[in-house]
Amino acid sequence: MKTHSNETFPSREKCLTVGFPCVVMLIIALLAAMRIGAQFGGSAIAEIGTFLIAFLLQFLVYQAAFQQLPLYLCQLIFQEFELRARKIEANGACGDKAETNEVPVQETENPPASALPMLSAEQYRQRNEEYQAQLAAEKAQLVEIILDYVHHTMACFVAEEDMASLCSEILLWAENPCYTPNPVKLKVALTTVELRHFVWNIGERLDREKGYNGTCRLRFAKALFPKEFAGIEDDTIRNFTVDAYKGRIKLDRPKPGSIAFSHHDMHSA
Numbered sequence: 607m608k609t610h611s612n613e614t615f616p617s618r619e620k621c622l623t624v625g626f627p628c629v630v631m632l633i634i635a636l637l638a639a640m641r642i643g644a645q646f647g648g649s650a651i652a653e654i655g656t657f658l659i660a661f662l663l664q665f666l667v668y669q670a671a672f673q674q675l676p677l678y679l680c681q682l683i684f685q686e687f688e689l690r691a692r693k694i695e696a697n698g699a700c701g702d703k704a705e706t707n708e709v710p711v712q713e714t715e716n717p718p719a720s721a722l723p724m725l726s727a728e729q730y731r732q733r734n735e736e737y738q739a740q741l742a743a744e745k746a747q748l749v750e751i752i753l754d755y756v757h758h759t760m761a762c763f764v765a766e767e768d769m770a771s772l773c774s775e776i777l778l779w780a781e782n783p784c785y786t787p788n789p790v791k792l793k794v795a796l797t798t799v800e801l802r803h804f805v806w807n808i809g810e811r812l813d814r815e816k817g818y819n820g821t822c823r824l825r826f827a828k829a830l831f832p833k834e835f836a837g838i839e840d841d842t843i844r845n846f847t848v849d850a851y852k853g854r855i856k857l858d859r860p861k862p863g864s865i866a867f868s869h870h871d872m873h874s875a
Contacts, residue, residue, distance in 0.1 A: 635660035755867045763794045783817030787830045800853040806846035807858045
């Protein structure tokens with residue numbers, strides 16, 4: 607009896623899903639064929655063609671609207687529910703992992719302040735004093751080198767009584783790049799190219815990044831030697847490195863990492 611019952615239900619389902627709809631479609635197709643055939647004078651070809659076309663169209667519409675479309679919609683709904691379930695499960699796993707790792711991360715990345723090495727007030731003051739003493743020593747060494755260069759280079763061109771004034775003006779300039787010097791007289795005439803080389807050589811050691819750029823050097827040279835630069839436009843003398851190897855004072859480019867002078871700048875007339 608159970609076997610008979612199990613075989614009956616599929617047969618009924620087939621009749622409901624295929625047989626009954628097909629009978630209805632056949633009746634509709636037959637009625638349409640008779641109607642169209644009557645319009646063509648009872649033509650058998652018109653009736654058969656109309657019957658076949660009407661039945662096929664109905665069958666395709668039935669398959670698409672009542673068989674495939676519901677199945678496709680059900681699949682979409684199930685996929686959406688499955689995707690949401692996976693997201694909820696993944697978020698729950700991430701939340702559990704974050705909770706388990708939260709305490710160790712805080713312990714390793716944020717050590718207590720008491721564990722950090724601290725300088726005492728005396729150590730802090732001593733470190734600052736050492737740094738200031740280092741800067742002062744470097745500045746003293748630079749000034750000594752520059753003054754040695756000035757004495758070596760300008761002794762032939764500046765009177766002995768004016769040499770102290772020249773050194774004083776250069777020292778004040780070394781302290782402040784915006785300083786405007788007082789004029790200094792020359793006992794032997796020098797060209798503007800030679801004077802530009804002299805000022806450039808000093809300014810390059812004082813470091814353009816500290817304010818001793820081209821404009822600063824131009825302003826200092828014109829104020830220190832106003833007679834020699836009188837009537838000359840700034841654009842004409844702005845290039846301090848022109849004719850680097852000409853004249854009695856030549857361009858002296860410092861070697862990388864050094865502030866020393868070569869002292870070979872006035873050996874030729």
